């Protein structure tokens with residue numbers, strides 16, 4: 585849990601100052617995907633818990649409460665996220681493939697467990713803060729379970745519900761929250777920040793991410809992974825296992841996307857000599873396509889389409905990618 589909220593979120597802090605003079609017990613913080621709403625809400629939570637804030641609006645970063653918050657063990661703070669986002673190393677063990685599937689939803693038990701937290705007084709005589717992100721990861725049952733706490737909140741308790749999709753929350757939940765729409769970030773500072781993060785063409789990256797700062801950063805990082813991956817694919821005798829390792833931890837859907845585009849270009853190149861997605865690699869693709877049979881490329885594309893639908897929840901991520909690549913190698917090794 586970091587106290588370092590991006591400085592490009594300052595317009596959000598200014599708006600927050602104006603709107604939060606009388607802080608309600610529940611706030612619905614919303615912004616488009618990748619605009620830093622979660623990070624901002626963490627900053628707000630830290631500020632609400634800070635014991636040394638004085639008249640400042642942000643957490644001091646040095647008091648005991650801030651240190652606890654930073655180390656994620658402030659007794660008066662609860663962060664509720666889907667298991668898939670939780671950084672608990674305990675649930676990360678993946679030996680022998682026995683790992684249980686980690687939920688993308690916020691489970692109803694997570695919300696029910698709040699009752700215990702709320703039934704005892706605050707440990708530090710200050711605020712108690714509950715941050716729920718993304719709030720739309722709660723289904724209707726879970727939202728209903730939360731409703732009771734939102735209706736009768738204990739004193740000095742603040743719920744921060746963060747989402748990019750406020751319309752996915754029940755009207756009953758929405759109506760109990762003050763709505764806070766994050767204003768657009770400070771564009772100049774976003775560009776400077778992207779540059780500091782090593783993004784080569786911040787302006788272009790930001791534009792292609794639709795103005796989303798975190799989206800631009802993610803796309804830039806994934807772009808360098810993609811290029812490395814494509815470099816691997818074009819090697820005549822690449823090692824599928826090693827190439828799979830090199831993209832470990834990446835969203836599997838990305839790997840399938842890259843292979844789909846690459847294979848589409850193989851087929852296109854075979855018939856027309858042109859490529860659609862990789863014009864800069866046209867000659868390599870033509871060379872590989874020459875070694876493949878068209879019907880094998882089509883079969884591989886059909887297999888990728890099936891894999892696409894499984895990529896969100898494979899039984900074993902490592903085997904999943906290895907299988908994609910082993911089949912690809914078989915395809916490009918075929919003699920025409």
Ligand SMILES: [Zn+2]
Pocket residue numbers: 634635636637643644645646647648649650
């Ligand atoms: Zn502090």
